[in-house]
Amino acid sequence: MAEKRLDVLIFGATGFTGKYAVKEAARLSKINPFSWGVAGRNEERLNNIIEEFVPEFGSIPVIIADIEDDESLINMARICKIVVNCCGPYRFYGEAVVKACINSGTHHLDVSGEVQYMEEMQLQYNKAAQDAGVYVISACGFDSIPCDLGIIFTQQKFKGEINSVETYLNFWTKHNKRSAVIHYGTWESAVHGLNHDDELRDLRTKLFPNKLPNFEPKLHPRGLVHRNAISAGWSVPFLGSDRDVAYRSQYFLYKHDKVRPAQLQTYVTLKSILSLISLTCIGAVFSLMTKFKYGRSLLLMYPRFFSCGLVSHEGPDPEAMENTHFSLTLSANGWKDKLAEPTDNHTNSMDKQMIAKVSGTNPAYGATCTMLMISALTVLREAHKMPNNGGVLSPGAAFAKTTLIDQLDKSNIKFEVISSIEK
Template identity: 60%
Template sequence: MAEERLDIVIFGATGFTGQRVVKEAARLSKEKGITWGVAGRRQEVLEALVAFAENIPVIVADLKDEESLKKMAERAKVIANCCGPYRFYGEAVVKACIAAKTHHVDVSGEPQYMEKIQLEYNKAAKEAGVYVISACGFDSIPSDLGIIFTEGKFDGEVNSIETYLKGWNTSNAGGAGLHYGTWESAVFGIAHYNELRELRSKLFTEKLPKLEPKLKPRGTIHKSSISNGWSTIFPGSDRSVALRTQRILYEKEKKRPVQVQSYITFESLWQIFVIAIIGGVFSLLAKFGWGRNLLLKYPKFFSGGMTSREGPSEEFMKGSHFSITFKAVGWAEKLAEPTDQHKEPPNKELITKVSGQDPGYGLTATTLLFSALMILREADKMPDNGGVFPPGAAFAKTSMIEELNKNGLTFEVVSSIEK
């Protein structure tokens, strides 16, 4: 007789992010009544990790052993994959999950990986009745679902949304704010950035309707009325994830796509100058093999002390806060078809905000597990009975936003103006 599947198995549980997901799983299992287990290469380390809890199954699975991955997937309803960089380690787990008819969620912030998986595995996942959902961490749940929240509160038709991310720390703890794994993913993401053009030409074959007025990027450095400080283009995956969600909602529901631009705000021009220098050196070195070796060998030096192999301290993470402010511009009335054009200029503006604490790791653990929970409990509200999706498209009609509002994230309306 086959063993009953666990609700969630955390793969890569002994890693920096995985350990936080384990702690959050222990909390949620009591509140939500879920069954869970951990998986990874070393049994003794896994057993030590979950020694604080009783009867937590430990599954040995190695990325180099395809059969072990399949057996792991067969033990779970959902695999919460914490093993990155995903461009190297994600595809094998996705394949095993599809073969075992097991859902898959991860915290990738790597556009090339996410779009490749959508291109190559969407059909197979849909046929298997399996959801494969990436970007379920800080990249990019707050941004993508924040846009969904904003659209839901707009009461009209949104033409464009600009997002402004701001972070700060209230602790006295010094040291790094990022773990080496996050740095490694970024290094290879920049190194292979040129892959995106070809990927997107294959993935996005249907043209979107012409959207007017066109949302143009703001100046490289600018001030915004909705985000105090100096802002510049945000280089993360939030915009690419949001645009995939908008495209999917247009293709499946014929909803007018929202134009999106993403920015990050700093308190001073000096901060932007320092970040620009670090970013410039990083981008240049990441293009060459010898440069990547330097970046990976000396992460603390090349990140200006922001990254370490040990990662941020508990005190630093607890003192970390963020907010994303959303400026939506559009019309108070909707047109019948997404291809129809408004004759009048936009006449409505809505400002919303999403905020929280410990975004990089603690909040990421929460959003990852709630992504798994939505699949387990509200799959009937998700599209297509399976497939590869970004989180906004996957969870738009579920209670994800309401649940996260009770578990570390705050979604709120700041102001609404009709002209």
Template identity: 60%
Template structure:
């Protein structure tokens, strides 16, 4: 990276997530002494964003770039050390940006929660990113940063060897709110992610042709609906990208750092059984309709109806988001003794349980953009602590040995040990 470059350029700065990213970048610019610019297709709209969120910073360059213009993307990325990509759905708009970043030797972070996109990018571009000496890191927001780095945190605090981790996501509002909680762009990504989920098996067989050694005892999935001692309410399998991201991290740590991989299952919890039934009904409709073009058209045309009022094109109001809280609880089981090799087998059943937690507010936007920008800062300032010199990585693979968790704690995204018990 050359000295003339800006530390960050936020691409897609006029979108819903992009505006939050600009707001967080303005705060970090003063705190971390970083430089940044904004980019998109429309100069007037970009000027409005800068005027609204960074009016007290003298020089915020505005760069015009269009996804349909390869040269404009290269010109943009060539002026950044790290590109903050807020332009999704990434399955439609992400790959041209990746190509430009590789061509101009520019790091890229984004908030994609689309496993098919993320893993196909790793398959297609990992070697090119390695050769270019850059990091391409997706899933740098909620909910994969809390889940992936929360798993890393549990392993680091365990003081032994972790065999399995079960994660439980809870979300709630502290006061009665009206209107949507999710922007349409996030919903659109979920629709197409569900539609293409059938591609993952073949993709993963190409990405990891060699299986991991069998782990004992095997972590068995819990019932479709179950109660847990660590999460109050009714829990179900979490359908998002978390598990796929964590498993890629665990595979990386096994391959590169000779660490025993943890088995993982991810769940989310609802307080009432009525909420569970409602979620199942909407989930079934969503799953069936997303498989067919006419169904996807219906889902995308009537997002508010098919989400039970949680999604809108306008997105949630700031005062609504300030009342949204999340916690993710981790139940780690393993042994007090750590064996010499990751393939060595313990003779006895696990004898230790540790409960940890990650929590915060406004997970979808404020927390997400804080995680995203701090991921970029970590690449700038602590690349020497990333185990490899380039590639397409998960957050956990890239940041497990850095200070990112400590930086997130400073921003009120809390990581804590709740309890630890030896059997």
């Protein structure tokens, strides 16, 4: 008789994100048991992680797999139903694991915020994943569950038809210690991602051959800096992956479920002019340096210096992470009545606005790993509610009809409607 597969296997468990995924797997398995294990290339370090973070789970399976060894990756994937991949940057290390999972009939989830990687995986492997009955889902962390699922939540609660959504991201801390807030791995992914952002035009021409219809009224960007009553402070365009990931979900839901796609703009709010100036300077230097090989080398060699202390190889300390809070406010505008076809244009002015919010603590790592592990368990338990029997999907496309939002809400990642106004 064939050995029973583990439900979930955490690959890259000795990395910074992987450690917190292990802690979260242990917490969730006590609430609603499932079988899980850890994987990586160093058995001693894997055992140390179990001993340090989850000593009460001493019998957790340890699987040896190396990103440079395709056979070991296939053997790893065959042992489990879902690989939770914490081994980035995914531009360099993601594709091999995706291929191994598809070849083994194993689902693959990760926390990538690397737009080129995610869209390349969809272009290259969507059909193969569907044929294998496998879900490949990236961006299952802070990039970009709050935004992507927040938009899905708002669309479900709107009870009408949304024309546009603007999102405003806020962070604040309740500690006085100065420490890094981002781990080096995230910085490294950003360096390589920005260097290759010119790949996106050709990639999207292939991935989205049929553009979405031109809906009216148009949602235009608000400019480089603006103020908005729903998010106190100074707001600037958010350059993370949120808008790109959410667009993929809206595109999918329009094509498959005839849902009118929301036009999207994403912003981040800074509380002071000093913070705005500091972030602008860091961003300008970072963007310029990624265009040159020597500049990229300097950014990767001295992350703390070029980020003004925001990034380090050690990452943030646990106290700082637990005292960091986030909220994503979503402002949706549209109509209280829904038309028969998503391509129909309303003849009356927009007459409904809804404000929703997604909030939590420890966004970069604690909440990220909560989102990641609950996403994996949702695939494990609710695949019958997910579309197409497989494929390379964004979180919104994959989980729109599941209970993922409710499960996250129970784990202190709160989704709520703040106000709903009909004119």
